[in-house]
Amino acid sequence: MSAASKKIEEGLEHMRNAEKSLKTSLLKWRPDYENAADEYNKAATCFRNAKSYEQCKDCLLKAVECFKYNKALFYAAKALDQAVLVSKEMGDLREVAQLAERAANMFQTQGNAESAAASLDKAAKVLEQQRPAEALRLFQHAAEISMIQDSTRQAAEYTSKVARLHVKLQQ
Known part of the structure; x- marks a missing residue:
């Protein structure tokens, strides 16, 4: 298994953790946006390291939404800045x-x-x-x-x- 595929797998695991944080249940009434945003950021870093830029950008945009729900606009803006750089890497301007x-x-x-x-x-x-x-x-x-x-x-x-x-x- 190559390093890139390991990073992609690690990124997918972080995405699963983020989605799990967003789910509600009988005992958990509210989504945990803070943890989800953190997991999406970690996933984005993994995907960027694996040069899977489309998945990286997707995770960053999901992190932005989680930060907005959590009213952490500074961190949402930082994630958008990173999405700009990822778009540059993709050549999609x-x-x-x-x-x-x-x-x-x-x-x-x-x-x-x-x-x-x-x-x-x-x-x-x-x-x-x-x-x-x-x-x-x-x-x-x-x-x-x-x-x-x-x-x-x-x-x-x-x-x-x-x-x-x-x-x-x-x-």
């Missing part, structure tokens, strides 16, 4: 902007605007070469967040990236 926007909204809701802007910046850098229009929108949003937070230096940096992309897109 279609959902990157949407995932980054969701992460930024969660970071802002938590009161962590710097992390929101950093998340948008990271996703925009992923999209910059193949999807410059989406990257432009993310950099603009990051600049707006930085301006609201009175971080003018950071906002100027994002604005220069916006200008560079406008030139690249010839707008």
